[in-house]
Amino acid sequence: MKNLRLSWKISRLSRKIFAVMLIGVLTIGGAATAFASDTYTSEKRNHGTISITAENETNNTINMKLGDTITVTVSPYIHVQYEGCGTTPNCPDVCGDMPGSCFIKNYGCNCSTSPTKRITKVETAVTKEGIISVGEANALDNINDKPTVNDLASKSDGTFTITADSVGTTELTVETSLRDWVSSTKKYTVKVDENDSQVAEVIDFDAETTHAGFEPGEINTVQTLFVDLTFEKEMKIVDKEKLLTEMNILSDAYVSAQSSGKLEEGNSFVVFGAGLKPDQTNVELTNNNKTLRITTKGWGAQVAGIFKASGTWKNLKSIDGENADINVTIIVPNGITTEIVKQVVATNDVNASVTTKVIRPEDATRGMVHWMLLKNGEPVKAKYESGLGFNQVGATFNAHLHNFATDMAEDFAKNSVNTMMPMLGDYYDIDYKEGSDEFTVTAKESQPGDVLELHIYSYLNNGSKTINLDDLEKGISSAENIDKDLYTEESYKVFSDALAKAQIIDKAPKYYAQTDVDFAAKQLLNAQGELVAVDQKDPIIPEEDNPQQGGGNTDQNQVNENNNNGDKSAETGDGSFAGVYAVLMVAAACIAGKVLYRKKYPKV
Numbered sequence: 001m002k003n004l005r006l007s008w009k010i011s012r013l014s015r016k017i018f019a020v021m022l023i024g025v026l027t028i029g030g031a032a033t034a035f036a037s038d039t040y041t042s043e044k045r046n047h048g049t050i051s052i053t054a055e056n057e058t059n060n061t062i063n064m065k066l067g068d069t070i071t072v073t074v075s076p077y078i079h080v081q082y083e084g085c086g087t088t089p090n091c092p093d094v095c096g097d098m099p100g101s102c103f104i105k106n107y108g109c110n111c112s113t114s115p116t117k118r119i120t121k122v123e124t125a126v127t128k129e130g131i132i133s134v135g136e137a138n139a140l141d142n143i144n145d146k147p148t149v150n151d152l153a154s155k156s157d158g159t160f161t162i163t164a165d166s167v168g169t170t171e172l173t174v175e176t177s178l179r180d181w182v183s184s185t186k187k188y189t190v191k192v193d194e195n196d197s198q199v200a201e202v203i204d205f206d207a208e209t210t211h212a213g214f215e216p217g218e219i220n221t222v223q224t225l226f227v228d229l230t231f232e233k234e235m236k237i238v239d240k241e242k243l244l245t246e247m248n249i250l251s252d253a254y255v256s257a258q259s260s261g262k263l264e265e266g267n268s269f270v271v272f273g274a275g276l277k278p279d280q281t282n283v284e285l286t287n288n289n290k291t292l293r294i295t296t297k298g299w300g301a302q303v304a305g306i307f308k309a310s311g312t313w314k315n316l317k318s319i320d321g322e323n324a325d326i327n328v329t330i331i332v333p334n335g336i337t338t339e340i341v342k343q344v345v346a347t348n349d350v351n352a353s354v355t356t357k358v359i360r361p362e363d364a365t366r367g368m369v370h371w372m373l374l375k376n377g378e379p380v381k382a383k384y385e386s387g388l389g390f391n392q393v394g395a396t397f398n399a400h401l402h403n404f405a406t407d408m409a410e411d412f413a414k415n416s417v418n419t420m421m422p423m424l425g426d427y428y429d430i431d432y433k434e435g436s437d438e439f440t441v442t443a444k445e446s447q448p449g450d451v452l453e454l455h456i457y458s459y460l461n462n463g464s465k466t467i468n469l470d471d472l473e474k475g476i477s478s479a480e481n482i483d484k485d486l487y488t489e490e491s492y493k494v495f496s497d498a499l500a501k502a503q504i505i506d507k508a509p510k511y512y513a514q515t516d517v518d519f520a521a522k523q524l525l526n527a528q529g530e531l532v533a534v535d536q537k538d539p540i541i542p543e544e545d546n547p548q549q550g551g552g553n554t555d556q557n558q559v560n561e562n563n564n565n566g567d568k569s570a571e572t573g574d575g576s577f578a579g580v581y582a583v584l585m586v587a588a589a590c591i592a593g594k595v596l597y598r599k600k601y602p603k604v
Contacts, residue, residue: 047106047180049182050076050176054071064132064164065192066164069162071159072159073158074137074157074158074160074174077156078119078156079181080147080154081116081152084109084179108179118179120176120177120178124173126172128168128171131168131169131190132192133165136160137159138160142156165192168192174186174188201327203232205230206230207227208333209224209367210224211223212224225294226293227293227294227307228286228287229291230287233322234289235285235290235316235319236317237292243315280296281294306332307332309329312324312325331395334367334404336369337455338358340355340356343453344442346443346450350446353440354440355439356438357409358416358438360409364407367400367401368400370395371456372457373428374452374454374511376450377451377505378508379395383425398419399412399420401415410435410437414432420441428443467513469506472505472506472520472524475502475528476502478528479495479524486534487534495528498523499524502524
C-alpha cells in the first residue's frame with residue numbers, strides 16, 4: 001500500500017513537470033512567433049523610420065565612374081532595446097495592443113527587463129548583374145553583444161559599399177527592417193560611365209566682385225563677378241558659344257536651383273547668386289592660357305554668396321586634347337576682410353577670447369558676408385530656429401552689407417555684432433563699443449588651452465586655395481624643443497600661446513588663408529626670439545649677433561654663474577683689488593716654491 005502511494009506521488013510529480021514543460025514550450029513558441037516579421041510596428045510601437053542615404057545621390061540617381069566606390073548608410077543599423085514581449089508569462093504577444101501599453105519610446109517593450117542588441121536586416125537587389133557589386137553591411141560603432149541596462153537606446157549606423165564594375169545602368173533596391181522601427185525601401189538608378197582619366201582638372205580658383213564703373217571713382221548699382229579657374233596645362237576654347245551652353249548656367253540662387261531640381265538638366269552646371277544674368281556672361285583665357293576667366297554682370301548681389309560649377313566641359317580642352325573637368329564651389333568674397341587684434345588663450349582662471357577688427361576696402365560690394373567662429377581650429381555652430389548648426393555655406397552666421405556705397409568698417413562691425421548676439425549669446429559674451437570697427441568675443445566657459453578665432457569666411461574661398469605651411473611647420477618643429485624651465489614665466493606664456501595657435505592652424509588649415517598662416521609663423525618666430533632666460537633681464541641675443549661677446553668666445557655659462565652668485569664687483573670696484581690680491585698670491589707661491597727647491601737641492 002505504501003509502495004502504491006509512493007508511485008502515485010511520483011506519477012503526480014511527473015504530470016506537474018510535464019505541464020510546466022508544456023507551458024514553457026508554448027511560451028517559447030509564442031516568443032518565436034510573436035514577431036514572425038521584424039517589420040511589424042504600430043503607431044504605439046514606433047521608434048522612428050530607418051534612414052537610407054547614399055553618397056552622390058541626387059533625386060534617387062547615383063552617377064559613378066568605372067572603378068568608383070561609394071558608401072550607403074543605414075541609420076540605425078544596430079539598436080539596443082528591451083528584449084520584448086512574448087518571452088515573459090502574462091505579457092501580450094504585441095506590446096502596443098495592451099491597454100496603457102508597456103511600450104517605452106526608444107526602449108521597446110519592457111515586459112522583460114533584459115536588454116538585447118538588434119541588428120537591422122539589409123537586403124539589396126539589382127536588375128542588371130555585373131554593372132555594380134554590393135558589399136555586406138557593417139556597423140560603424142561596436143556595441144556590446146551582451147548589453148546592460150545602461151546600454152538601452154544605444155544606436156549605431158551601418159554602411160555598405162557599391163563598386164562600379166562595368167559601364168551601364170542598373171536599378172538598385174535597398175530594403176531594411178528592424179523590430180519596433182518603421183522599415184524602409186529605397187530604389188536607386190545607378191549610372192556607370194567610362195573613367196576617362198585623361199582630363200584637365202582645376203588646380204586653383206579665385207573670385208572677386210566689384211561695383212566699380214568704367215570711369216575713375218564711378219560706382220554702379222550693377223555688380224560684376226569675376227571667377228578664375230586655373231589649370232596646370234595651357235588650355236584652349238574650342239567653341240565659345242557651345243562652351244557657354246555646355247556650362248548650363250543657372251541664374252537662380254543656389255538653394256532654389258537645388259530644391260527645384262534644375263541641377264539635373266545636364267551633366268554640368270554653373271550656378272550664380274541671384275540677380276546675375278547668364279546672358280551677360282563671358283569667358284576668356286588669361287595667364288598664358290592656363291586660366292579661364294568667367295565674367296558675369298547683374299543688378300544685385302551674390303545674395304547666397306556662392307559660385308558653384310560641376311561637370312566635364314568638352315569645349316574647353318588642354319593643348320593635349322583633354323576635356324576640362326570642373327568641380328568647384330566658391331564662397332564669393334565681397335571685399336570685407338578681418339584682422340585678429342588680440343587672442344587670449346584660456347587658462348584655469350581666464351576664458352578664451354578673440355578681438356577681431358573689420359577691414360573694409362574702397363571697393364566693397366553688396367551681398368552676404370559669412371563669418372566663421374573657430375574654437376581650437378574647428379567651426380562653432382550657431383543657434384538657429386531648427387537648433388544648433390551652420391548657415392547655407394557652412395559658416396557660423398552671416399551679415400548683409402546692404403549699403404555698400406556708404407557703410408564703413410564700423411557700420412558693418414555694428415551690423416555683424418547685432419546679427420551675432422542672438423546666434424551666440426547663450427555661450428559667448430560679445431563686447432562692442434559704439435563707433436568702433438572691432439569687437440571681442442569671449443567664451444562663457446573654457447578649458448585651459450582653448451583658442452578662439454573669428455574671421456570672414458568668404459575670402460578664404462572655401463579653403464580650396466593651396467596653402468604653403470613650410471615656414472609654419474619649420475617654426476613649430478624648432479619651438480617644440482624649447483625647455484620651459486629655462487625661461488621666465490611671462491615670456492614663456494607668450495611663446496606657448498603663439499605655439500598653440502600655430503599648431504591649431506597646422507592641424508586644420510582649411511579655415512585659414514595664406515596671410516593667416518604667415519602671420520602665425522611670424523608670431524611664433526618673434527615670441528621665440530623674445531624668450532627671456534630666468535637669469536637675465538633682457539631677451540637672449542645669439543652670440544654671433546652680440547659684439548660685446550668678443551665674437552662668441554665668452555663662456556655664457558660662466559657669465560650666468562657669476563650673475564647667479566650676485567657678483568657686483570664691477571659696480572663697487574672690488575674687482576680691481578681682487579685682481580691685485582690674486583697676482584700677489586701667485587708671486588708669493590712662486591718665491592716660496594723656489595726657496596723650498598733650493599733647500600732640497602742645494603748648490604754643489
